[in-house]
Amino acid sequence: MACIDGKQQFLHYAFDKLPRIENLPGLASASRSAGVVGMLVAQDLHQVEDRYGEMAKSLWTNCPNRAAFR
Numbered sequence: 001m002a003c004i005d006g007k008q009q010f011l012h013y014a015f016d017k018l019p020r021i022e023n024l025p026g027l028a029s030a031s032r033s034a035g036v037v038g039m040l041v042a043q044d045l046h047q048v049e050d051r052y053g054e055m056a057k058s059l060w061t062n063c064p065n066r067a068a069f070r
Helices: 024-033 045-052 055-061
Strands: 002-004 007-013 037-041
Touching: 024 037, 024 055, 045 055
Parallel strands: 007 037
Antiparallel strands: 002 007
């Protein structure tokens, strides 16, 4: 956790490997509106879809900035 410009920042590296977090899309939306910056890092988007199912679509909607590297 870090604080830059008065905003809390959370980095969740390899969150696709963690146990499923219920209401993660809702948390992403609520934290964004409260000025909290969350960075969710996954090595494989298919694993996120496998873990979260249909909820993954809502998660992508609440995470507007994305980067992919090959």
